[in-house]
Amino acid sequence: xxxxxxxxxxxxxxxxxxxxxxxxxxxxxxxxxxxxxxxxxxxxxxxxxxxxxxxxxxxxxxxxxxxxxxxxxxxxxxxxxxxxxxxxxxxxxxxxxxxxxxxxxxxxxxxxxxxxxxxxxxxxxxxxxxxxxxxxxxxxxxxxxxxxxxxxxxxxxxxxxxxxxxxxxxxxxxxxxxxxxxxxxxxxxxxxxxxxxxxxxxxxxxxxxxxxxxxxxxxxxxxxxxxxxxxxxxxxxxxxxxxxxxxxxxxxxxxxxxxxxxxxxxxxxxxxxxxxxxxxxxxxxxxxxxxxxxxxxxxxxxxxxxxxxxxxxxxxxxxxxxxxxxxxxxxxxxxxxxxxxxxxxxxxxxxxxxxxxxxxxxxxxxxxxxxxxxxxxxxxxxxxxxxxxxxxxxxxxxxxxxxxxxxxxxxxxxxxxxxxxxxxxxxxxxxxxxxxxxxxxxxxxxxxxxxxxxxxxxxxxxxxxxxxxxxxxxxxxxxxxxxxxxxxxxxxxxx
Amino acid sequence: xxxxxxxxxxxxxxxxxxxxxxxxxxxxxxxxxxxxxxxxxxxxxxxxxxxxxxxxxxxxxxxxxxxxxxxxxxxxxxxxxxxxxxxxxxxxxxxxxxxxxxxxxxxxxxxxxxxxxxxxxxxxxxxxxxxxxxxxxxxxxxxxxxxxxxxxxxxxxxxxxxxxxxxxxxxxxxxxxxxxxxxxxxxxxxxxxxxxxxxxxxxxxxxxxxxxxxxxxxxxxxxxxxxxxxxxxxxxxxxxxxxxxxxxxxxxxxxxxxxxxxxxxxxxxxxxxxxxxxxxxxxxxxxxxxxxxxxxxxxxxxxxxxxxxxxxxxxxxxxxxxxxxxxxxxxxxxxxxxxxxxxxxxxxxxxxxxxxxxxxxxxxxxxxxxxxxxxxxxxxxxxxxxxxxxxxxxxxxxxxxxxxxxxxxxxxxxxxxxxxxxxxxxxxxxxxxxxxxxxxxxxxxxxxxxxxxxxxxxxxxxxxxxxxxxxxxxxxxxxxxxxxxx
Numbered sequence: 001x002x003x004x005x006x007x008x009x010x011x012x013x014x015x016x017x018x019x020x021x022x023x024x025x026x027x028x029x030x031x032x033x034x035x036x037x038x039x040x041x042x043x044x045x046x047x048x049x050x051x052x053x054x055x056x057x058x059x060x061x062x063x064x065x066x067x068x069x070x071x072x073x074x075x076x077x078x079x080x081x082x083x084x085x086x087x088x089x090x091x092x093x094x095x096x097x098x099x100x101x102x103x104x105x106x107x108x109x110x111x112x113x114x115x116x117x118x119x120x121x122x123x124x125x126x127x128x129x130x131x132x133x134x135x136x137x138x139x140x141x142x143x144x145x146x147x148x149x150x151x152x153x154x155x156x157x158x159x160x161x162x163x164x165x166x167x168x169x170x171x172x173x174x175x176x177x178x179x180x181x182x183x184x185x186x187x188x189x190x191x192x193x194x195x196x197x198x199x200x201x202x203x204x205x206x207x208x209x210x211x212x213x214x215x216x217x218x219x220x221x222x223x224x225x226x227x228x229x230x231x232x233x234x235x236x237x238x239x240x241x242x243x244x245x246x247x248x249x250x251x252x253x254x255x256x257x258x259x260x261x262x263x264x265x266x267x268x269x270x271x272x273x274x275x276x277x278x279x280x281x282x283x284x285x286x287x288x289x290x291x292x293x294x295x296x297x298x299x300x301x302x303x304x305x306x307x308x309x310x311x312x313x314x315x316x317x318x319x320x321x322x323x324x325x326x327x328x329x330x331x332x333x334x335x336x337x338x339x340x341x342x343x344x345x346x347x348x349x350x351x352x353x354x355x356x357x358x359x360x361x362x363x364x365x366x367x368x369x370x371x372x373x374x375x376x377x378x379x380x381x382x383x384x385x386x387x388x389x390x391x392x393x394x395x396x397x398x399x400x401x402x403x404x405x406x407x408x409x410x411x412x413x414x415x416x417x418x419x420x421x422x423x424x425x426x427x428x429x430x431x432x433x434x435x436x437x438x439x440x441x442x443x444x445x446x447x448x449x450x451x452x453x454x455x456x457x458x459x460x461x462x463x464x465x466x467x468x469x470x471x472x473x474x475x476x477x478x479x480x481x482x483x484x485x486x487x488x489x490x491x492x493x494x495x
Numbered sequence: 496x497x498x499x500x501x502x503x504x505x506x507x508x509x510x511x512x513x514x515x516x517x518x519x520x521x522x523x524x525x526x527x528x529x530x531x532x533x534x535x536x537x538x539x540x541x542x543x544x545x546x547x548x549x550x551x552x553x554x555x556x557x558x559x560x561x562x563x564x565x566x567x568x569x570x571x572x573x574x575x576x577x578x579x580x581x582x583x584x585x586x587x588x589x590x591x592x593x594x595x596x597x598x599x600x601x602x603x604x605x606x607x608x609x610x611x612x613x614x615x616x617x618x619x620x621x622x623x624x625x626x627x628x629x630x631x632x633x634x635x636x637x638x639x640x641x642x643x644x645x646x647x648x649x650x651x652x653x654x655x656x657x658x659x660x661x662x663x664x665x666x667x668x669x670x671x672x673x674x675x676x677x678x679x680x681x682x683x684x685x686x687x688x689x690x691x692x693x694x695x696x697x698x699x700x701x702x703x704x705x706x707x708x709x710x711x712x713x714x715x716x717x718x719x720x721x722x723x724x725x726x727x728x729x730x731x732x733x734x735x736x737x738x739x740x741x742x743x744x745x746x747x748x749x750x751x752x753x754x755x756x757x758x759x760x761x762x763x764x765x766x767x768x769x770x771x772x773x774x775x776x777x778x779x780x781x782x783x784x785x786x787x788x789x790x791x792x793x794x795x796x797x798x799x800x801x802x803x804x805x806x807x808x809x810x811x812x813x814x815x816x817x818x819x820x821x822x823x824x825x826x827x828x829x830x831x832x833x834x835x836x837x838x839x840x841x842x843x844x845x846x847x848x849x850x851x852x853x854x855x856x857x858x859x860x861x862x863x864x865x866x867x868x869x870x871x872x873x874x875x876x877x878x879x880x881x882x883x884x885x886x887x888x889x890x891x892x893x894x895x896x897x898x899x900x901x902x903x904x905x906x907x908x909x910x911x912x913x914x915x916x917x918x919x920x921x922x923x924x925x926x927x928x929x930x931x932x933x934x935x936x937x938x939x940x941x942x943x944x945x946x947x948x949x950x951x952x953x954x955x956x957x958x959x960x961x962x963x964x965x966x967x968x969x970x971x972x973x974x975x976x977x978x979x980x981x
Contacts, residue, residue, distance in 0.1 A: 067886075069820065069969045070893060131889070135880035142879055145923060150931045157927065165920060172916040175892070176909055183897040 002045035002126060003061045003076045005038045005086060006136075009093075009119030012037075016112040024107040031097045031111040038118065039090030046083045046476065056080050056479025058193065061126065071188040075129040080480030081257070081327050082125045084473055085250055088334045089125065091462055092246040093118045096239035098455030099342045102350065103151065103237070110151055114239060117143035121247050125254060130178050131190040133259070134171070137251065141167045144240065144248065151237040153349070154295075159228075159235025163244075166218055166228040173215030174255070177208045181263060195263055196485065202266045209267025213260035213275070219252030221308040222275075223282035230301035238345030241297070245304045246338035250330045253311045257326075261315065265488045268318070273406070276316040280409045280416070283309035287419030291426065296344045296355045299427055300337060303383065306420060307333040307391075313413060314398035318490055320481060322401020327477045328470070329394035332382075332463065336391060339379040339459040346452060347372035348431075351445045357430040366432045371448040373432045375456045380424040382463045385417055390466035498552070499559070501543040501569065502607045508539025509600035516593025529592045533584050536596040540573045540580075540603070557675060558614040562979035565610045567971070568741055571827055572610070575734040575834065576603040578954070582838050583726040584946040585845055588636040595635060599730065602628040606738040613749070615664045615674040618742055619657075622702065625738065626653050629731060633723040645722030652715040656705035663698025666691060676750035683753045696751060696767060700774075703746070706739035709808065710777035713801045717785075720797035721850075725841040728793065732800055732837060733830035740807060740826045744819065747771075747811065748981060758812065759903030771808050776910055778805030783914045786921045792840050792850045795921060796833065799876055802918060803829055806891055806911055812904045813894030819981065820972045821887075821894040827968070828875075828883035828961050835954035836872040839865055842943045842951070852925055857934025865943050866929050868955040875958045877922040878915055883961035888915065890965075 012034030019027055053059055061076040078086070096114065103110050116139065123136030141164055148160035182190060185198045200208070218225040229249070233241045261268050286306030293299045307329065314326025347369060349355050366373045382389035385396075395417065402410040466473055480486070512535050520528045547569060553562050580599060589595055605624030612618045630653060634646025668674055670692060671682040683692075705712040720728045747755075747767055756766015763769055782802030789795040807829070810822035840850055842865060848854040859866040875884035888911075896908045943951070961968055 067966050067969070069966070069973070070890065135885070138880050138885070142874060146926075146930055149927055157931070161920065161923065164923060165916070168916045168919045169913075172912045175889075176905070176912050179889075179893050179896045179908065180902055180905060182893065183902060 001041065001048065001061070002078050002083070002086060004041045005045075005090070005122040006076075006119050006126065008034060008037045008041065009115045009122055013112045013115035013119065016108045016115065019108050021106070021108060024104070027108040027111055028097070028101060031100075031114070032094070034115055035090070035093040035097045035118070038122070039087075039094050042083075042086045042090040045078070046087055049078060049080070049083055050475060054479060056476075056481070056483045058128065058483075058485060066129075066132075070131075070190070072131045072190050073129045074132060075191060076126045076132075077128040078126055079483070079485070080476040080478070081254070084327060084331055084476050085125045085254055086122060088250065088331050089118060089121050089247050091458065092242060092334055092338050095338055095342065095455040095459050096242045096246075098451040098458070099242065099346045100237070100239040101449065101451040102346070105151070110147070110237075113143040113147050114243075117147070117243060118247075121243075121251060124251050128192045129190050130182075130192055130195070130259065133192075133255070134175065134178060137174075137255065138171055140248065140251065141171070144244070147240040148232065148236045152235040152240070153237070154234050155231065156235040159231040163228045163232035166225070170215045170218030170225075170252070173211050173218075174259070177212035177215065178259075180204075180208055192259070192262065193485070196488075200264060200266075202270075205264040205267035206270050207267075209260055209264035210271055212264070213256050213268075213271070216252045216255035216260060217275075217312065220249050220256060220312060221252070221282065221286075221305045222312060223278050223285055223305065223309070226282060226286070226305045229305055230298050233301035233304065233341070234295060234297045238342060238350075241341040241345055242338040245300070245341060246334040249304065249308055250334055253308065253315070253326070253330055256312075257315055257323075261489055262485065268489070272316050272318065276313055276402075276406050276409055279309045279312035279316060280412050281309075282306065283313065283413050283416035284419065287416050287423060290423040291419060294357050296348070296357060296360075296427060296431065297341070299423055300340045300344065303340075303420065303423065304333070304337050306416060307337065307383070309416070310395055310398045310413070313402055313409070317398070317401035317405050319401040319404060320490060321397050322405075323481050323486070323490075324474065324477050325394050325397025325399075325401055327481075328390065328466075328473060329398060331473060332390035332394045332466065335459050335463045335466075336379055336382045336389070339375070339456065339463070340383060342452075342455060342459070343372050343376045343379060347375070347448065357427065360431045361434045362436055364434075364436060368445045369448070371453070371456075375460065376432070377428060378460055379463075380428060382467070384421045384424050388464065388467045390463045390470070392467060393470045499608070499611070500550070501547045502604050504543040504546060505539055505573075505600050505604040505607065508536065508542070509597040509604070511539065512536050512600065513593045513597045516596075525587065525590060525592070529584055529586075532592045532596050533580050536580050536600055537577050539600060540577045544570055544573050555613075558617045559611045560613050561611060563975040564979035564981070567975045568610050568737065568823075569607050572603065572606050572734050572737060575737070575830060576600075576730070578834060578838075578950050579726050579730045579734070581946060581950050582729060582841060585944050586724060586726055586841070587845075588638070588642075588724045591635075595632070598628040598632050602632070602730065603734070606734060609738050609742050612742070613676050613745070615667065615676065615679075615746075615750070618746070619661060619664060622660075622706070622742075623657065625735060626657065629727070629735065632727040632730070633719055635727065636724045639722070641718075641722035642724065643722075645719045648715050649719045649723075652705060652712075656702045656712060659698045660702030663695045663701070666695035666698065670695065676746065679750045680752050683751075688754070692754070693765060696754065697770065699746065700767070700770060703739060703743040704774055707736055707743065707804045707807070708778075708797075708801050709774045709804045710781040710801055713778065713781070713804075716801055717794045717797040720800070721791060721793040725793075725837055725844060729834050729837040729841075732796070733834045736800075736804070737826050737830050740822065744811070744822060745981070748818075757899070757903075758907070759899050760906045762903065768812065771811050772907055775805045775808035775907060778802060778808070779911055779914045780805075783918045786918065789921065790852055792852055792855070792925060793837075795852070795925065796836055796840070799918065799921070800833060802914065803833075803876070806888060806915070809891045809895040809904075809907060809911060812907065813891075813898040817890070817894035817897070819976055820969055821890045823972050824965065824968055825887035825891050828887045828958065831954050831961075832872050832875045832884055832958050835868060835951055835958065836876065838947060838951045838954070839869045839872065842947045845947075846941045846943075852928055855925065855928040856932035857938070858929040860934050861938055861940050862943060864948070865951065868951050869929060870926060871955045871958055873922045873926055875962065877919050879919075881959070881962045883958050883965065886962055886965045
C-alpha cells in the first residue's frame with residue numbers, strides 16, 4: 001500500500017510531462033491530485049500500520065530480487081519512523097502545490113520536477129535495501145537543482161549549484177561507506193536488516209560511521225557543512241524552499257539514523273560527543289546568525305540550521321526519549337519551516353517583491369496583508385517552541401534526553417531556544433508591527449487566494465493538532481524505537 | 496585456420512560499397528548517394544551479424560579465438576558501427592561518401608579481428624587495421640582545418656605510441672621466444688623476472704593507453720573529438736574504445752597474468768597493477784578537472800571520456816568473478832551513452848549552431864525531445880540513478896573495493912567517487928544551458944531528421960533500460976564469460 005506513494009508521485013510526474021504546455025490549469029489540478037493521492041495513501045498506510053503492528057517492527061511492503069549478481073533487492077518496507085516521515089512528505093507536498101498555484105512560467109515542467117523530487121523522497125523513506133535507498137537519494141538531487149536554477153530568485157544558479165554539489169559530495173561519502181560495508185561484511189547483500197545483524201570490527205566502524213554519518217548529515221545541515229542551506233533556501237522558489245526545509249533536510253537526518261547509526265553502533269558511540277557538540281554549535285550559531293539577517297528567508301534558513309541541530313542532538317543522546325524527540329522534531333520542523341517559507345515566499349515576496357526587513361518595515365504589512373501576518377505570527381510561535389505546538393514537545397524531549405547525557409551542552413542548547421525566540425520576535429516587530437511615522441502608503445496588495453488559505457490551514461492545523469495530541473504520532477514513533485532494530489543503539493546510552 | 500567469415504563479409508561489403516558508389520549512384524545528388532551507400536554498408540554489417548548468429552562455430556587456433564564472448568562483443572561492435580552509420584546519413588562534410596563508408600567498414604573489420612586475436616603480432620596488425628582508417632576518417636572533412644589538424648594529431652600520436660608498443664612486443668618476444676599470449680604467461684611463470692620485463696610491460700601498455708585515451712596519453716583526444724567529423728568522433732569514442740578495452744584486458748589477464756604486482760595502499764609491488772592505478776588516477780583527475788573549464792560540448796565530452804577511461808580501469812582491480820562483467824558492462828553502456836550524446840551534438844550542429852555550450856541556451860524549448868535525450872545521456876555520464884551510468888560505476892567501484900583483501904584498493908575508489916562528485920558540475924552546466932537559460936530571441940523550433948532522432952531515442956531508451964534493469968546485460972555477460980576461456 002505505502003509503496004504506492006512512490007509510484008503515484010513518479011506517475012504524476014510522467015503525466016505532467018505529457019500534458020500540453022499551454023494548459024496550466026490541467027497541470028495544477030493534476031499536481032494537486034497527485035499530491036493528495038500520495039497523502040491519502042500515506043495516511044491510510046499509517047492507520048493500517050498502527051492497527052496491525054503495535055510492536056513497531058519493520059513491515060515488508062515489497063521484497064523482490066533486483067540485481068542478483070550483487071545481491072541487490074528491491075526491498076521496500078516501513079516502520080513507525082519512516083511512516084512519520086512519509087506523512088510529513090505527503091502534507092508538505094500538498095501544501096507545496098497549493099503555494100505554487102501562481103507559477104505561470106513552464107508550469108507543467110515545474111510540477112513534473114517537483115514530483116520527481118517527492119517520489120525520490122518517499123523512496124528514501126521506504127527503502128530498506130541500501131542500494132535502493134541510495135538510488136532514491138540521488139534521484140532527489142537533480143530535480144532540486146533545476147527547480148532552484150530555473151524558477152528561483154536571489155542568486156539562483158549559485159544557490160542551486162552549491163546545493164547540488166554539497167548533496168553529491170555528501171552522497172559520494174555515503175557511497176564509499178556503503179560499498180566498504182558491503183565488502184567488509186562479506187554477506188553479499190545490501191539489505192539493511194541483514195547488514196545490521198553483522199557486527200563490523202570496531203576500527204572499521206570508527207571511520208565508516210563518520211563517513212556515512214557526515215555524508216548524510218550534510219543534507220541535515222550539520223554545522224559546519226550547513227552553508228548550502230541558507231543560500232539554497234533563499235534562492236529556491238517557494239515550494240522548493242518548503243520542500244528543502246520541510247523534507248530534504250529530513251532525508252539527511254533520516255539517513256543518518258537509519259543507515260549510519262543502525263549499521264555502525266560502535267562508531268556512533270566513539271563519535272557521540274563530538275557530533276553532539278557540532279549539533280549544539282549548529283543550534284546556537286544558526287540562531288545567532290539568524291538574529292542579524294535582513295532577508296527574512298535568510299532568517300528562516302538559518303533557523304532551520306538551528307532547529308535541525310535539535311534533531312541531531314536528539315539522535316546523539318542515544319536515549320529513548322531523545323530519539324523520539326528527534327523524530328518528532330523532524331516532523332514538526334518540516335511543517336513549521338514549510339509554513340514560514342510559504343508565508344514569506346508566496347504571501348509576502350510574490351506581492352511586495354522584497355524580503356528585506358528594512359524595506360518591509362515602512363509598509364505596514366499588518367494592515368496590508370492581515371492573513372499573512374496572522375499566519376506568520378502563529379507559525380513563528382510554533383517555531384519558537386511555545387506549548388500547544390508540535391515543536392514544544394519535540395524540543396522538550398530532546399532536551400530531556402540530552403540532560404542525562406550531556407548536561408553542559410544541554411544548557412547551551414536551552415540558550416539556543418532563547419535565541420530562537422529573539423530572532424523570531426525581531427522579524428515580527430520589523431516586518432509587521434513596526435511603528436511608522438510615515439503615512440500609510442497607497443499600496444494595494446493582491447488579496448490572499450483560496451489555495452494559499454487552504455495550504456496555510458493544512459500546515460497550521462497539523463502543527464496544532466500534533467501539539468495538542470502528540471499521541472497521534474508518538475504511537476507510531478515510540479514502539480518502533482523500542483523495537484529490536486534500535487536496541488543495539490540504545491544499549492550504550494542511559495535508559 | 497579458423498573461418499573468419501564475418502570479418503570477410505564486412506571487408507567485402509567495404510569494397511562493394513565503393514563499387515556501388517562508383518558504378519551506380521555517382522551522378523545522383525549527395526543525399527541520395529549517402530542514403531544508398533549508407534544502407535549498403537548497414538546491410539553488410541547486418542549480414543555479418545546474421546551469419547554470426549546462425550552459423551558461427553567456436554574454436555581456438557594458435558593465433559585466434561572464436562568463442563561466445565568474442566561473438567557477443569563483435570555483435571556489440573557491429574551494432575555500434577551501424578548506429579554510427581545511421582548517424583552519418585545527415586552529415587554533409589564530404590562528397591566522398593563511398594570512401595567514407597568503406598573506411599568505416601574497414602575499421603570495423605579491424606576491430607573484429609582485434610577481438611579475436613590471441614597473438615601479439617595479430618593484435619598489432621589488427622590494431623593498425625583499425626587505426627589507419629580512423630586516421631583518414633578524422634581528416635575527412637577537407638573544408639575544415641580543424642579536421643586536418645585532428646587527423647594529423649591522431650596519426651602522429653597513434654603511430655608513435657604504436658611504435659612503442661611494437662618495441663615492447665619485440666622485447667617480449669626476445670625474452671620469451673613467443674608471441675602467443677598464453678605461452679608468454681606460461682614462460683613467465685617458470686623463469687625469474689628480469690628488469691627488462693618491466694620495460695617491455697610499460698612499452699606495450701603505452702599503445703593501449705593511447706587507444707583508450709587514458710592520461711598521460713590523452714592529449715590527442717580533445718582535438719580529435721572536436722575536429723574530426725562528428726560521426727567519426729562517435730566511432731572513436733564508442734566502438735574503438737570497447738575493442739581497445741577488451742584487448743587490453745586480454746593482454747593483461749592472459750599474457751601478463753603472473754605479473755600483476757599490487758597497488759594496495761602501503762603494499763606496492765611492481766607489476767601492471769600499480770601502472771594501471773597511476774593511469775587511472777591521472778585520467779580521473781586530469782579528465783574531470785580539465786572538463787570543468789570547457790566551453791565546447793565536444794571538448795567537454797572528450798575530457799569526460801578521459802575520466803571515464805580512468806573509471807573503467809578500476810575494473811582491473813576487482814576479483815576474478817567481478818572484473819570482466821564490471822568492465823564490459825561499464826564500457827558497453829558508456830559507449831551507448833556517449834554515442835547518444837555525440838549524436839545530439841551532431842544534430843544541433845547540423846541545425847546551424849556551433850558546439851559552444853552557450854549556443855545551447857534554451858534548447859529544451861526549441862527541441863524538447865532531443866533535449867530530453869541529452870538530459871538522459873548527461874545524467875548517465877554523471878552517474879545519476881536510475882540510468883546505466885550509475886549502475887556501471889557502482890559495479891566498478893564495488894568490484895574494485897572488494898577485489899583486494901582488507902579493502903586494499905579503497906583509496907582508488909575514494910579518488911574515483913570524489914572526482915565523480917565534482918564531475919556533476921560540468922554536466923549540469925550543459926543541462927543548465929539547455930533547460931534553464933532563455934532561448935535567444937527569434938530562435939525557432941527545429942525538428943531533428945528522423946534518421947538521427949530514431950537512433951538517439953533508441954539509445955536513450957537503452958540507457959534507461961540498462962540502468963533500471965541491469966540484470967539482463969549482466970546475465971548475458973555472465974553466460975558468455977562462463978562459456979569462454981578468457
